Amino acid sequence: MxxxxxxxxxxxxxxxxxxxxxxxxxxxxxxxxxxxxxxxxxxxxxxxxxxxxxxxxxxxxxxxxxxxxxxxxxxxxxxxxxxxxxxxxxxxxxxxxxxxxxxxxxxxxxxxxxxxxxxxxxxxxxxxxxTTLTFGVGPSFFDSRFGLADKRPSKLVDIPAFKGDELVDEWSRGxxxxxxxxxxxxxxxxxxxxxxxxxxxxxxxxxxxxxxxxxxxxxxxxxTPRNLLGFKDGTVNTNVEDKQAVKDIVWAEAGDGASWMDGGSYMIMRRIRMRIEVWDRTSLGEQEATFGRHRQSGAPLGAAKEHDLADYAKQGKNGKPMIGADSHMAVASMGGKVKIHRRGYSYSNGIDIKTGQLDAGLLFICYNRDPSSQYIPMQAKMSEVDRLNEYIEHVGSGIYAMLPGVNKGGYIGDTLL
Ligand code: HEM
Structure with missing residues (x-):
């Protein structure tokens, strides 16, 4: 031509x-x-x-x-x-x-x-x-429009409403x-x-x-990068070099339900707005107690280095545990029994013109193999007791079946379609 x-x-x-x-x-x-x-x-x-x-x-x-x-x-x-x-x-x-x-x-x-x-x-x-481009389908992909209702994986559940949710539909689903x-x-x-x-x-x-x-x-x-509240974020997360951990936490595999999802994963997106102006007026002590970690080093309270193990039994001078049971870290760790793979980014969308406050926060993204036994119980517990809730607001939400990889000659979603 x-x-x-x-x-x-x-x-x-x-x-x-x-x-x-x-x-x-x-x-x-x-x-x-x-x-x-x-x-x-x-x-x-x-x-x-x-x-x-x-x-x-x-x-x-x-x-x-x-x-x-x-x-x-x-x-x-x-x-x-x-x-x-x-x-x-x-x-x-x-x-x-x-x-x-x-x-x-x-x-x-x-x-x-x-x-x-x-x-x-x-x-x-x-x-x-x-550049990576990663594709998935939401629960609505399996409604009556395309005749795929019977292919909806049982693991692609609807996310339940959590205490404190302030979700807006415009920032959810798809x-x-x-x-x-x-x-x-x-x-x-x-x-x-x-x-x-x-x-x-x-x-x-x-x-x-x-x-x-x-x-x-x-x-x-x-x-480790810091989030917009100034703390290192991502210290305890899946070691992506550890094949067994990735297999256990991330990839859907044979026996997990819909076989077309083998090699895929389930992603949860939460658009979490931070009450930044309130946080900025909060004392360092309260900030550190909120996460259960030191701001500067990222170490668990009572420890010296970022990757030191958290000692939840260690008491401070007041006889109370140094890491409060309501701290974000203590709650999210789920006693080490429940794990997800986090991959979130900070966002900043200018200001909320109604209040003049920053519209900024965390685009929380996580991958897991079975949301009903991983993300959902974790979020449920956090919504009840996490001290961080005072400073954040969940405004968007979505769950998606992230498709298996594409082989040369194939196309996105070919195992489903
Ligand atoms: C704006 C909201 C959030 C902020 C600012 C935030 C921040 C943090 C920070 C600073 C840590 C400690 C450092 C680290 O280990 O990475 C942490 C740990 C963690 N967060 Fe969040 N987080 C938020 C929301 C969430 C949500 C929605 C979940 C899941 C439902 C979650 C799950 C976790 C987990 C699993 C850990 C590791 C806990 C451990 O085992 O020590 N976080 N987060």
Whole structure:
């Protein structure tokens, strides 16, 4: 075809086709522009962000993949009812996703001035930035529209109402969910935007939430990130290198119910707004008692280092346990018997114009194999006794069956459809 170019975003960088920048900057690319001559931290972070995480595999990437710096998560409502059309959409998303994960545009570039470009273009010349795209379906996917009611996995339960919930429907649910993670916010947004564009006429975005943590450039040592309440968050979590732990906690497998979910996982999203202004007026002692950890070091109260084990029996001078039974850590640890895999990000959506207060918090994301025996009992207990409840409000909620991985030649959801 005349004028057709098969240059990928990465090719553009390599050949210097973007105004010669690629030649100037080499592998560091455009991201490196403001960073030339800067610290070792920046250099190592930029090198790492070049990596491509394969889209295909037995499990979807983006679940036990070490966390990228940004997330862009979107839930979609399907506007079609023909299952063949849904299949077509998922096939088109599969092709686009494999390209996006590889640092390519969603379609072939063309210089045909009479049609809109295949790709929206804001990532031209940018690297793959460890992009992962992870897909799932919500309970409503199994309602009467598509004839799939009998395929709904028994583990995909409805999340019960919890004490203190302030959920709004606009921030909840969805037929389809897409979690895009990347080490660059523009690359992550671009991926979701282009999936929404491909879906036009078939599905519409129901809600979209972007999230962040400190970047690799700000902390090349890779220490535990802090949440917006200032505490290290993620200290006790699944060790993704530990295959047995991941198997026990994360992956659905044969015998878990619907066999089409083997190798998938169940994701729970909670949009948790923080009462930041109240927290900022709270004493350090109360803040530390709320989590059961020291703010500076992240160590359990009464211990010295972040990864020291919590000693729930240790008493302070007042004869009371140093880590209160109502502290977030004590409650969430569930006596070590119940575990989930957390993968949340901070979010900040400007201000609540009614009150002038920050609309910010935690986009809580967790993966588990059986929500009824993992996430749900944990959240139920937390909603009753967690001291953190005074400072947070759950405003959005969703549960999704995150599909098994896509093999080469297959498509997203092929085991179900
Ligand atoms: C805005 C809300 C939340 C904040 C700010 C928050 C923050 C924290 C912090 C600072 C820790 C201690 C450090 C660590 O081990 O990572 C922690 C631990 C933990 N959190 Fe949360 N969390 C929130 C919501 C939740 C929710 C909704 C759940 C699950 C239902 C949860 C489950 C856990 C678990 C399982 C641990 C580890 C407990 C342990 O075994 O020590 N958190 N969280």
């Amino acid at each position: 005349k004028g057709k170019s098969t240059l990928s975003r990465r090719d553009l960088l390599k050949t210097g086709a973007v105004g010669g920048l690629g030649l100037l900057l080499g592998a560091g690319g455009i991201k490196g522009l403001g960073m030339l001559g800067e610290s070792k931290q920046t250099a190592s972070a930029a090198g790492d962000s070049d990596a491509v995480i394969p889209f295909h595999g037995a499990h979807q990437a983006g679940i036990v993949t070490p966390m990228q710096d940004f997330v862009c998560m979107g839930a979609f409502n399907l506007t079609i009812t023909d299952i063949a059309e849904v299949r077509k959409l998922l096939k088109a998303w599969t092709v686009a996703s494999a390209r996006l994960a590889n640092g390519e545009s969603v379609g072939e570039e063309s210089d045909n001035a009479l049609v809109p470009p295949a790709d929206t273009g804001e990532v031209m010349g940018l690297q793959a930035m460890r 037929d389809l969910i897409v979690q895009v993670c990347a080490n660059d916010p523009q690359v992550a947004f671009h991926a979701l935007r282009n999936l929404a564009r491909i879906a036009r006429g078939k599905a519409v975005l129901r809600w979209l939430q972007q999230g962040f943590q400190r970047t690799g450039a700000a902390d090349a040592s890779g220490s």
